[in-house]
Amino acid sequence: xxxxxxxxxxLLLSYTFAFASALPPPxxxxxxxxxxxxxxxxxxxxxxxxxxxxxxxxxxxIQAEVVIIQIFSMxxxxxxxxxxxxxxxxxxxxxxxxxxxxxKLLGIGVGxxxxxxxxxxxxxxxxFPLFPDDKFVIHKQMGEVRTPYFIGIRxxxxxxxxxxxSKLGGVKNxxxxxxxxxxxxxLN
Numbered sequence: 001x002x003x004x005x006x007x008x009x010x011l012l013l014s015y016t017f018a019f020a021s022a023l024p025p026p027x028x029x030x031x032x033x034x035x036x037x038x039x040x041x042x043x044x045x046x047x048x049x050x051x052x053x054x055x056x057x058x059x060x061x062i063q064a065e066v067v068i069i070q071i072f073s074m075x076x077x078x079x080x081x082x083x084x085x086x087x088x089x090x091x092x093x094x095x096x097x098x099x100x101x102x103x104k105l106l107g108i109g110v111g112x113x114x115x116x117x118x119x120x121x122x123x124x125x126x127x128f129p130l131f132p133d134d135k136f137v138i139h140k141q142m143g144e145v146r147t148p149y150f151i152g153i154r155x156x157x158x159x160x161x162x163x164x165x166s167k168l169g170g171v172k173n174x175x176x177x178x179x180x181x182x183x184x185x186x187l188n
Contacts, residue, residue: 025143026163028184032153033141035059035069037108037131045129049104059153060161064104066185067161071142071149074112074120079148082170083124086148089174090128102187106131110139110147154185 039053040046050063072079107130109117117130152165164184171177
């Protein structure tokens with residue numbers, strides 16, 4: 001009986017520490033932890049984000065005032081249903097001369113390999129860069145959020161990037177989402 005109780009206590013403690021050590025999702029007003037991604041494989045993706053190189057880059061290297069990060073999964077039915085709205089958001093940003101160089105959009109496929117991310121890109125005709133997170137490294141940094149999840153960050157004069165938007169749920173309406181992003185980021 002003592003052996004059983006000791007095992008039970010150890011099991012409960014391991015669960016407690018596992019949940020206590022999980023990071024919370026990024027909160028509005030906080031600094032975003034550094035996210036390192038593989039460099040885009042195509043010249044268009046590198047040009048769009050304003051990054052270069054063949055290895056990795058930080059989200060903080062992106063040449064924009066505002067970056068919208070979509071946390072998605074190829075297997076998430078909500079992400080699949082939301083893809084046309086996120087695509088519309090991207091196209092609205094690109095059509096606007098006032099903001100197309102100020103706002104950049106990227107997606108991170110949690111638990112997805114390069115193959116799975118590319119499959120999602122092709123199936124849903126996604127024009128903005130998507131990156132794999134097959135080992136859940138970024139997902140853990142972001143508090144293991146459910147999908148789809150959107151994080152908006154803004155570059156400040158001191159070079160820091162602060163979170164201004166952090167929410168679970170899809171876009172649903174590109175116009176409304178873009179208005180919200182512009183308002184909360186202070187981008188006119």
